[in-house]
Amino acid sequence: MTQQNDCILMLNHLAQEKKKKGEKVTNGTIGMMYLDDGSLPIYPSIRSTLAKHVQDEDLIYSSVAGEEDYRHLLINWFWGDHFEEALTTKNMKVISTLGGTGAVSIAIRESTLKNGLLLLPSLAWPNYQTMANCNKAPFVFYDNFNEKNEFNIEGIKELIEKAIGKYTCVSLIINDPCQNPTGFCMSKKEWSDLVELLNEYTKKISISLIFDVAYIDFADDISRKYIADSVKTLDKSITSYICMSFSKTFSFYGLRIGALAIYSKDKKAVEEEDLDCRMLARSYWSTPNHMAMNSVSDLLHDEASVKILRDDIRKNKELVLKRSKIFLKEAKENGLSWYPYGAGFFVSVKVKYANKVADNLAKKNVFIAPIRDDVLRVAICCMPTDQVYGVAKLIKDAQ
Numbered sequence: 221m222t223q224q225n226d227c228i229l230m231l232n233h234l235a236q237e238k239k240k241k242g243e244k245v246t247n248g249t250i251g252m253m254y255l256d257d258g259s260l261p262i263y264p265s266i267r268s269t270l271a272k273h274v275q276d277e278d279l280i281y282s283s284v285a286g287e288e289d290y291r292h293l294l295i296n297w298f299w300g301d302h303f304e305e306a307l308t309t310k311n312m313k314v315i316s317t318l319g320g321t322g323a324v325s326i327a328i329r330e331s332t333l334k335n336g337l338l339l340l341p342s343l344a345w346p347n348y349q350t351m352a353n354c355n356k357a358p359f360v361f362y363d364n365f366n367e368k369n370e371f372n373i374e375g376i377k378e379l380i381e382k383a384i385g386k387y388t389c390v391s392l393i394i395n396d397p398c399q400n401p402t403g404f405c406m407s408k409k410e411w412s413d414l415v416e417l418l419n420e421y422t423k424k425i426s427i428s429l430i431f432d433v434a435y436i437d438f439a440d441d442i443s444r445k446y447i448a449d450s451v452k453t454l455d456k457s458i459t460s461y462i463c464m465s466f467s468k469t470f471s472f473y474g475l476r477i478g479a480l481a482i483y484s485k486d487k488k489a490v491e492e493e494d495l496d497c498r499m500l501a502r503s504y505w506s507t508p509n510h511m512a513m514n515s516v517s518d519l520l521h522d523e524a525s526v527k528i529l530r531d532d533i534r535k536n537k538e539l540v541l542k543r544s545k546i547f548l549k550e551a552k553e554n555g556l557s558w559y560p561y562g563a564g565f566f567v568s569v570k571v572k573y574a575n576k577v578a579d580n581l582a583k584k585n586v587f588i589a590p591i592r593d594d595v596l597r598v599a600i601c602c603m604p605t606d607q608v609y610g611v612a613k614l615i616k617d618a619q
Contacts, residue, residue, distance in 0.1 A: 228346070228589045228597075231578070235587040246586045246607045248599045251400065251565050252473055253536055256604045260471045261536050265528055270515050278511040284502045286316025286479070290513040293520040294479050298436060298464055302448035303483070312483045313494035315501060316508035320434040320465030323480035324393075325351045326500045327461035330493060331391035331428035332357040337383045339376060339392045343559065343568060343595065345400045345432075348393060358387075364402065369560045371410040373417055380421050389426035392418075397443040398435035398564025401597035403544070405439055405562035411450045419455045427458050434465040434478075435564045438537050456485040459493055466516060468565070469533065477512035540565065543600040543608045550612035565601035570594060571619055580618035586611065 228249055235247040255261050285291070291314040295303055306312035317323040328351050332338050338359035340348050352359045362375040376392065383390045394414075397405035406414075418427050431447060451460045465478035482493045501508075519525050540563075547567060551558060557570040571577050574590035581588055588611075591597040596615065600608060 228591075231582070231587045231589055234582070235585075238585060243585055246603065246611065248603050248611065249587050249589045250599055250602050251468075252602050253468065253471060253540070253565070254602045254604065255539070256606070258604060261532065262471045263528070263532050265525055266470060266519065269518050269525075270511075273511045273515045273518070278514050280510065281507045282316070282510040282513065284315070284498050284507055286508045287510075287513050287517065290517045291316060291479060293517055294464060294466075295481065297469075297520055297526075298433070299444060299448060302444065303481070306452075306483060310487055311485060311490060312481055313490050314479050314481045315494065315497055316513060317463075317478045317480050317501065318476040318505050318508060319467055319478045320432060320463050321347065321351075321478075322476070322501070322505065323461070323463035323465070323478050324348070324430065324432055325355065326480055326497050326504070327428075327430045327463060328352055328357050328391070328393075329355040329500055330496055331389070331430065331459070331461065335388040336426075336428075337387040337390050339379055339390060341393065341395065341399075343399075343402055343592065344393075344395065346591065357391075364399070364404065365560065371404075371406050371414070373410070373413050376414070377417055377421070380417075380425065380427075384425050387425070389428065391428040391430060393430045393432060395432040395434075396447070397433070397439035397562065400435065400564075401566045401591045401595070402559040402568045403561035403564040403566050404559065405443060405564075406446065408442075408446055411446045415450050415453050418458060419453075422455045422457050428461065429454065429458060430461045430463065432463045434463070435468055436464075437469045437533050438540060438565065439563045451483055454485075459484045459486075459489055466512075470516070470519075470529070472512060472516075475509055475512040477509050477516065537563075539605070540601055543603065543605055546605065546608045547598060547600055547612060550609070551615075554612045554616040556612055556616060559595075565599060567598045567600060569596045569598060569615060571596055571615070573619075577615065577618045581614060584614065584618075586614055588615070 232250040235245050239245045303312050338352050338357045340359050340361050341364045342361040343364045363372050366372045460483040462481040466472045484490050559568045561567050574596050578590045589597050
C-alpha cells in the first residue's frame with residue numbers, strides 16, 4: 221500500500237511560496253488551524269505568556285520526563301478528574317514529549333520491541349508508517365470501516381488472530397476522536413466492542429493499545445469519557461499509551477510540546493514502561509522543550525486564563541464545523557463520496573488516481589494532499605471559510 225508522507229509538507233511549502241509571490245492560493249494541505257483572516261488562533265493571553273518565558277529557568281535543561289507541574293496540569297486539562305485516582309495510585313505515569321509525534325514514536329518502539337506486530341489503520345496519518353519503519357516495527361493495516369461505515373472491529377480481530385503464534389504481542393493504534401484523515405469519531409458502542417475484543421484476545425497474545433488523541437479538543441466532550449472508560453476497563457495485562465499534544469489545542473505547532481501517559485492496572489508494568497520510555501526519550505531528544513512547558517503551566521495555573529482558553533477553543537471548533545458543513549453540502553451536490561466525518565480538521569474524499577487529481581488542482585493553485593492512492597485529504601482547518609466554497613466542484617472537475 222503506497223502512502224504519501226512528506227508530500228503534505230511539500231505541497232504546503234509550495235502553496236506558501238506561491239502565496240509569497242502574490243499569487244491567489246487555496247491551501248487545504250496542512251493540519252494547522254487558521255482563522256479566516258489567515259492568522260493562527262494564538263490569542264493575546266497566549267502570546268504575552270510566551271513572551272515572558274525567556275528567562276534562565278526557561279532555557280536550561282529540564283528533567284528527561286519534564287516538569288511535574290506541567291505533567292499534572294496537562295492531564296487535568298485533557299482528562300479532568302478521569303485519571304485522578306490512577307495518578308494517585310501510580311497506575312498512570314506521564315512523561316513530557318516533543319509533541320504528539322514524540323509520544324507516538326516512543327509508544328510504537330516500546331510496545332513492539334519484543335517481537336511485536338503493529339496494527340495501523342489503512343486510512344491514517346502517513347507518519348505512523350514512517351515511525352514504524354524508523355523504529356523497525358513490523359506492521360499491517362486494518363481497514364478503518366466495515367461495509368456499514370462503522371469502526372471495523374472484525375478487521376482488527378482477524379489481524380490479531382493471524383498474529384497469534386507468529387508474534388509475541390500486538391500493538392494497536394487508535395487515532396480518535398476526529399481521526400486523521402477522516403474526522404471520524406467512535407461511538408460508545410464501538411469503544412465498548414473494542415474493549416471486549418481486546419480483553420478476550422489478551423488471553424491468547426499480549427496486547428498494547430496506543431491512543432493518539434491529538435485532536436481531542438475539537439471533539440465533543442463525551443469522547444473523553446469514552447476513552448477514559450475504555451482505558452480503565454481493559455484487562456490488567458493490557459498497557460495503554462495515551463499520546464497527547466498541545467499543537468492543535470494552543471497552535472503550538474513549532475514548539476513541539478506534548479506528553480505520553482502510560483496506564484495499566486498492573487503498577488509494576490507501569491513502573492517498568494515509564495523507565496523504558498524515559499530512556500527512549502533521553503536517546504531521541506534528551507529533554508523536552510522547557511520554555512514551552514513553563515508557558516503551558518503558566519497558562520493553565522490561572523482559572524481566568526483557563527476560562528479564556530476554553531472559550532477560544534470552543535470558537536475554533538465552531539469555525540471548523542462551519543467549514544465542514546459548507547464543504548460536505550457542496551460535496552453532496554457535486555456527487556462526491558467521502559468517509560464518515562464527525563468533527564475535526566479533515567475530510568477524506570474518495571477519488572480515483574488521487575495523485576493525478578492533486579496535480580490537476582495544483583495547476584489551478586488549489587493544493588489538496590493525496591493521502592492515499594484513492595483518497596484526497598481536504599484540510600478544512602487551514603482554509604479561510606470563503607475559500608471553502610467551490611472546492612468540492614474543483615475536485616469533481618479535476619478527476
